[in-house]
Amino acid sequence: MFTRFLSFAILLCAANAALATPQIQHWEAPSGARVYFVEDHSLPMLDVAVDFPAGSGYDVAGKVGVANLTYGMLDLGAQGLSEDEVASKLADIGAQMSGQFDDDRAGLRLRTLSNPAERDVALDILGRCLQWPLFPEPVLAREKARLIAALKEEETQPESIANKAFDKAVFGVHPYGWHVEVADVEKIQRAELDSFYRAHYGANTAVVALMGDVTRAQAEAIAQRLTASLPAGGADPRVPAVMIRIKPSEQRIPHPASQSHILTGAPGVARNDEDYFPLYVGNYILGGGGFVSRLMNEVREKRGLAYSVYSYFIPMQQPGLFEIGLQTKKDQADESLRLVRKVLREFVDKGVTEKELRAAKQNIIGGFPLRIDSNRKILDYLSVIGFYELPLTYLDDFTRNVDKVTPRQIHDAFKRRIDPDALATVIVGAPEDKAGAAK
Amino acid sequence: MRIHLLVVALLLLVSSAARAEVFERTLSNGLNVIVKEDHRAPVLVQQVWYHVGSMDENTGATGVAHVLEHMMFKGTVEVPAGQFSKIIAAAGGRENAFTSYDHTAYFQQLHKSELKLAMRLESDRMHNLQMAKREFDKEIKVVMEERRWRTDDDPHALMYEKLLATAYKEHPYHHPVIGWMVDLQNMTDADAQKWYRTWYAPNDATLVIAGDVKADEVFAMAERYYGRIPAVKLPERKAVGEAPQLGIQRIVVKAPAELPYLIMAYHAPTLRDSEKDWKPYALEVLAGVLDGNSSARLNKALVREQQVAMDVGVGYDSVARGPGLFVLEATPSEGKTVGDVERALREQLALLVRDGVNAQELERVKAQVTAGEVYKRDSVFYQAMQIGQLETAGLSYKDIPVMLRKLQAVTAQQVQDVAREMFNDDHLTVATLDPQPLSDKPRHVGGAAHVH
Numbered sequence: 015m016f017t018r019f020l021s022f023a024i025l026l027c028a029a030n031a032a033l034a035t036p037q038i039q040h041w042e043a044p045s046g047a048r049v050y051f052v053e054d055h056s057l058p059m060l061d062v063a064v065d066f067p068a069g070s071g072y073d074v075a076g077k078v079g080v081a082n083l084t085y086g087m088l089d090l091g092a093q094g095l096s097e098d099e100v101a102s103k104l105a106d107i108g109a110q111m112s113g114q115f116d117d118d119r120a121g122l123r124l125r126t127l128s129n130p131a132e133r134d135v136a137l138d139i140l141g142r143c144l145q146w147p148l149f150p151e152p153v154l155a156r157e158k159a160r161l162i163a164a165l166k167e168e169e170t171q172p173e174s175i176a177n178k179a180f181d182k183a184v185f186g187v188h189p190y191g192w193h194v195e196v197a198d199v200e201k202i203q204r205a206e207l208d209s210f211y212r213a214h215y216g217a218n219t220a221v222v223a224l225m226g227d228v229t230r231a232q233a234e235a236i237a238q239r240l241t242a243s244l245p246a247g248g249a250d251p252r253v254p255a256v257m258i259r260i261k262p263s264e265q266r267i268p269h270p271a272s273q274s275h276i277l278t279g280a281p282g283v284a285r286n287d288e289d290y291f292p293l294y295v296g297n298y299i300l301g302g303g304g305f306v307s308r309l310m311n312e313v314r315e316k317r318g319l320a321y322s323v324y325s326y327f328i329p330m331q332q333p334g335l336f337e338i339g340l341q342t343k344k345d346q347a348d349e350s351l352r353l354v355r356k357v358l359r360e361f362v363d364k365g366v367t368e369k370e371l372r373a374a375k376q377n378i379i380g381g382f383p384l385r386i387d388s389n390r391k392i393l394d395y396l397s398v399i400g401f402y403e404l405p406l407t408y409l410d411d412f413t414r415n416v417d418k419v420t421p422r423q424i425h426d427a428f429k430r431r432i433d434p435d436a437l438a439t440v441i442v443g444a445p446e447d448k449a450g451a452a453k
Numbered sequence: 454m455r456i457h458l459l460v461v462a463l464l465l466l467v468s469s470a471a472r473a474e475v476f477e478r479t480l481s482n483g484l485n486v487i488v489k490e491d492h493r494a495p496v497l498v499q500q501v502w503y504h505v506g507s508m509d510e511n512t513g514a515t516g517v518a519h520v521l522e523h524m525m526f527k528g529t530v531e532v533p534a535g536q537f538s539k540i541i542a543a544a545g546g547r548e549n550a551f552t553s554y555d556h557t558a559y560f561q562q563l564h565k566s567e568l569k570l571a572m573r574l575e576s577d578r579m580h581n582l583q584m585a586k587r588e589f590d591k592e593i594k595v596v597m598e599e600r601r602w603r604t605d606d607d608p609h610a611l612m613y614e615k616l617l618a619t620a621y622k623e624h625p626y627h628h629p630v631i632g633w634m635v636d637l638q639n640m641t642d643a644d645a646q647k648w649y650r651t652w653y654a655p656n657d658a659t660l661v662i663a664g665d666v667k668a669d670e671v672f673a674m675a676e677r678y679y680g681r682i683p684a685v686k687l688p689e690r691k692a693v694g695e696a697p698q699l700g701i702q703r704i705v706v707k708a709p710a711e712l713p714y715l716i717m718a719y720h721a722p723t724l725r726d727s728e729k730d731w732k733p734y735a736l737e738v739l740a741g742v743l744d745g746n747s748s749a750r751l752n753k754a755l756v757r758e759q760q761v762a763m764d765v766g767v768g769y770d771s772v773a774r775g776p777g778l779f780v781l782e783a784t785p786s787e788g789k790t791v792g793d794v795e796r797a798l799r800e801q802l803a804l805l806v807r808d809g810v811n812a813q814e815l816e817r818v819k820a821q822v823t824a825g826e827v828y829k830r831d832s833v834f835y836q837a838m839q840i841g842q843l844e845t846a847g848l849s850y851k852d853i854p855v856m857l858r859k860l861q862a863v864t865a866q867q868v869q870d871v872a873r874e875m876f877n878d879d880h881l882t883v884a885t886l887d888p889q890p891l892s893d894k895p896r897h898v899g900g901a902a903h904v905h
Contacts (some may be wrong), residue, residue: 098753156756
């Protein structure tokens with residue numbers, strides 16, 4: 015399917031006041047897990063998410079990839095269930111299990127019918143995967159081989175090459191910048207998964223989100239049942255600090271593709287940062303607002319240089335990526351990069367106009383109902399609010415927080431955070447005659 | 454269009470229109486209006502589906518349906534270029550459009566109070582589009598970049614494009630939706646203009662509104678905004694088909710990659726008569742038995758047990774205007790070849806043809822369909838999508854409950870029968886990716902190439 019433009023479903027917690035926001039119930043389970051629940055009986059279904067601070071940011075040097083494989087193996091064999099039984103028994107009742115894995119979070123998601131016959135089986139399977147995963151040796155060997163093959167493939171594809179080089183250039187030796195390599199995977203042992211699991215999947219750092227057709231009493235029982243037998247945990251739930259200031263760099267990496275893939279950026283903002291709202295609203299104007307952003311207007315609408323051009327912040331526990339990206343045919347790469355840099359510099363130097371800010375607020379505030387119009391979306395918010403310990407009123411406050419943002423705050427936040435002279439830049443499939451040239 | 458994995462295909466096929474509130478009315482100018490009421494959240498989606506897609510294009514002008522889709526944002530007298538998106542954004546909306554073989558569709562998602570705005574803008578560009586040459590000249594470059602990004606530089610997409618061009622010899626599914634690059638290079642604003650004048654009319658469209666709306670109010674508003682647009686005499690559409698393939702076809706695609714890749718595509722029927730047909734339902738179930746969950750036959754045998762493949766997938770979509778394909782795809786494990794994977798896949802198909810499917814496998818697929826029916830209701834957008842896809846494939850939203858019932862009635866014997874008939878080498882096209890090394894393989898980027 016060919017769409018007019020590419021939209022990014024980056025999870026940015028956002029919301030409105032004019033609209034009834036979901037009533038979030040919160041408590042701590044006897045196990046110690048933090049629980050977030052929205053009761054809604056309009057559809058006979060239940061969504062559950064259980065997350066842990068066990069993403070790739072918790073890998074340690076020399077053992078990169080352990081977090082990822084631990085997460086990946088959770089549903090591939092658990093007490094009383096082979097990997098095939100996990101999948102087939104869920105399918106038998108039409109339940110769907112998926113997951114969440116990024117630099118901070120690792121966890122499982124379950125969607126099931128709320129009818130007790132289906133729900134109980136589904137929750138039993140989820141509970142076993144979370145609390146008694148087996149990490150079977152032969153399955154691990156196979157998954158390592160699959161991961162290695164996938165990594166080798168990624169090393170040939172321009173987008174993957176660009177992302178990897180870019181993360182490394184932005185985050186240096188911080189785990190946010192690490193990408194697992196073939197050699198890392200080869201040496202991973204079952205015992206490392208086991209000890210990572212025992213240290214990072216403890217109940218005291220678990221976040222359980224429940225959305226749908228159960229009562230409060232049922233939700234309490236479910237949360238306890240999913241977390242009561244988790245391991246002791248005890249690992250530090252904090253990710254190491256990110257170095258905010260980076261040295262400017264530019265890498266031009268040859269590739270036979272017809273387009274250059276261009277990424278430029280720096281460490282951005284943490285989820286709990288005071289600058290979050292000014293940066294989020296400001297970025298809507300810069301390159302986050304689909305067709306109405308400055309980058310889209312200059313690069314695509316005025317000049318036809320690219321199909322997709324965007325900017326975003328990925329707010330994490332520590333400052334995550336601020337990234338601008340585009341793809342364009344090779345002989346336009348240098349022109350496009352110059353243009354992007356000019357747009358960013360002007361944005362940081364001069365800030366936004368009242369008119370732009372008004373339009374941004376209209377969209378973000380007016381569009382709030384669309385952010386919470388399904389159980390799935392509300393579940394995602396519950397997970398984020400729980401994991402990052404955002405206020406329970408986060409959704410109620412969101413539109414007010416957006417509305418409060420001033421042009422001056424945006425200007426000030428970008429000026430302090432984004433230095434156009436200190437960005438990491440990666441060009442994969444760089445124009446060949448200039449490959450290796452300094453900027 | 455990419456291969457749909459089974460879950461998606463199944464969700465697509467089934468729906469709960471039987472109990473849901475769906476209303477339909479055809480305006481005097483021929484515009485078909487379908488309203489799906491869903492009052493869970495104060496939002497709505499408007500989708501206009503034009504019954505024209507890339508399969509209606511002519512040789513030398515492939516890609517024009519999609520190019521026009523881009524041009525639809527380039528302004529009318531009342532709403533100049535770029536304003537459409539700005540106005541929708543200011544109303545808190547999200548909007549986009551998409552083109553496929555069978556249709557071209559435009560949508561806006563908004564708060565329920567904004568239906569009037571959405572209708573005013575969408576009806577305006579149904580008949581007032583201005584085709585400025587300078588806008589076309591920029592936008593055609595954008596589309597070429599889109600083609601490079603989606604297809605030319607993506608080995609699997611490229612392979613799929615070449616596979617379709619091999620499997621379909623006569624039917625226009627032979628041509629890619631985005632168009633061949635040379636056709637894009639030769640396209641003019643006049644081509645897009647002609648396409649617009651020929652096909653964009655109320656009597657060639659279905660308007661789907663879903664969400665927190667009242668059907669009567671929607672019909673009244675549709676009458677006001679769309680009702681005044683005159684109908685157009687549409688060109689006669691010649692029936693197109695695909696003569697039987699007379700023997701196996703094999704192609705090789707070379708592209709920069711590490712791993713080889715295999716696609717096997719068998720010609721397969723699509724739904725024409727939801728009540729009388731049975732094969733498309735049996736094929737949906739067959740796809741579920743082979744690949745409906747991670748312990749389904751193919752993943753269990755090829756990836757988990759034999760470890761001959763690192764990934765395997767099945768694609769089949771029963772809803773389409775034209776003839777379908779039943780597609781198997783796999784990536785060989787390290788040290789294995791596409792030949793090994795093809796043998797392993799064929800072995801599984803032979804087993805299925807010989808022994809059929811067991812009752813448990815059958816029930817499992819049906820349970821997934823039943824649950825998917827409930828889950829589907831979590832998305833207003835998706836429910837509207839399903840209606841539009843059916844309507845533009847020559848079916849109707851009224852077929853939804855029929856399809857669900859027929860799917861639940863599929864027997865093990867039917868699955869075996871359809872497998873026996875379909876898995877015939879004479880109707881098979883096999884594509885393999887022959888991975889090419891990068892000229893300068895960036896195994897260790899970041900070190901030497903790093904310049905400050």
